[in-house]
Amino acid sequence: MSTVNLVYFSWVRERIGKGEETLELPAGVVTIGDLLAHLKTLGAEYESALEHQNVIRAAINQEHVEHAEPIGGAREIALFPPMTGG
Amino acid sequence: MSTVNLVYFSWVRERIGKGEETLELPAGVVTIGDLLAHLKTLGAEYESALEHQNVIRAAINQEHVEHAEPIGGAREIALFPPMTGG
């Protein structure tokens, strides 16, 4: 088990119903992809937020990463939709 | 014979030694190219200014033209080096 701070933005945040949380991750959760699959088992709000898994973007310690990226000793993992700034 | 106002800029003006003049053009002067050839017969200062004839730019009535352009009833013809504004 490892502990990680999760932060959510935009409609991912709205659908999950909170902006951040701290979770214990099971040993099988190695990559961002594993994390998304794990979160979807936690309830309908996660399922709704992460339904179209391929559009979800992730950042580890405030840097963009692919879904295949190992979580390693991440302090903070962020999940959000494609960005629309500028 | 036709009468035309000529204006000169930059080193064309400096070498000819004046910024403008009014000239009577002989009937054989039909194009800008003819005009340049005619001017070069008027003295060493014109020869020096127009020596490299292909770099000289021309405008008729304040619009850029090629050397092959007929002068027609031009009110004002300008001769100058390549531009270096901006």
Next chain:
Amino acid sequence: MVAPVTVRIQREDFDLAAEVSALCRGRTNIGAIVTFSGLCRDEAGALGALELEHYPGMAEAEISRICLEAVQRFGLQAATAIHRFGRIEPGQNIVLVVTASPHRQAAFDGANFIMDFLKTSAPFWKKEHRTDGKTGEWVSAKDADDAARDRWSR
């Protein structure tokens, strides 16, 4: 010499002229300054306001990375990027980018590059508040923005 990259994420508006002056200060060989201001459009009267959400910390970090890459890639003398968050109404500023270079094309390309990457990589999200009072929708990312970014990797 001031550090070549200035990045700020702020709720308040910015002052174009002040940012250009700040970027020029102490530099005597600038030949070209390009600014890009991104404004909130009124969408023919349909849009009441945008609400901009951002990821504090990462927004600064990501835009700084983009600006530094632009400085190196185009040989810029300096670059400034300011991105606002919170409620922004039509006609108001959203983002400012300023680039300085001895030569004009580098300044143009640097600002264009920063905006293309900022659009697709800076962690900001826009929600629309419509004048008809309907609940706002989140603005969708555009494929055209990805394409604009990808042309720089050619």
Next chain:
Amino acid sequence: MVAPVTVRIQREDFDLAAEVSALCRGRTNIGAIVTFSGLCRDEAGALGALELEHYPGMAEAEISRICLEAVQRFGLQAATAIHRFGRIEPGQNIVLVVTASPHRQAAFDGANFIMDFLKTSAPFWKKEHRTDGKTGEWVSAKDADDAARDRWSR
């Protein structure tokens, strides 16, 4: 509605912020404003000043033609171009271009296009006054500027 193209040839300096404000006035759907400021470089201390000669009348006419073409080609909402003449010292402004558009790439391309054509077609000539007191040389036109212009006809 203000006319979409504003062109001025003047001895005095210009005010970037004032020109941007003037161009925005009465327009509520601008999404992007790009400005280009061209400055006199100090050439590592060698340059004392530039003396800019121009062809009065044609300078306005030619820059107006360029701006109108940019407005039509890129669908700009407005364009402003101001070119100074007379003595200009290092660090001082020479030229300003401002473009406005609903979308960012049109604003960037419009300003870039105007500058490329202004460089090669607007009747201005620069003479250098050097700090070593030597008689100034006329600045030569650059092939690179012709090439920059010609890429727009592709």
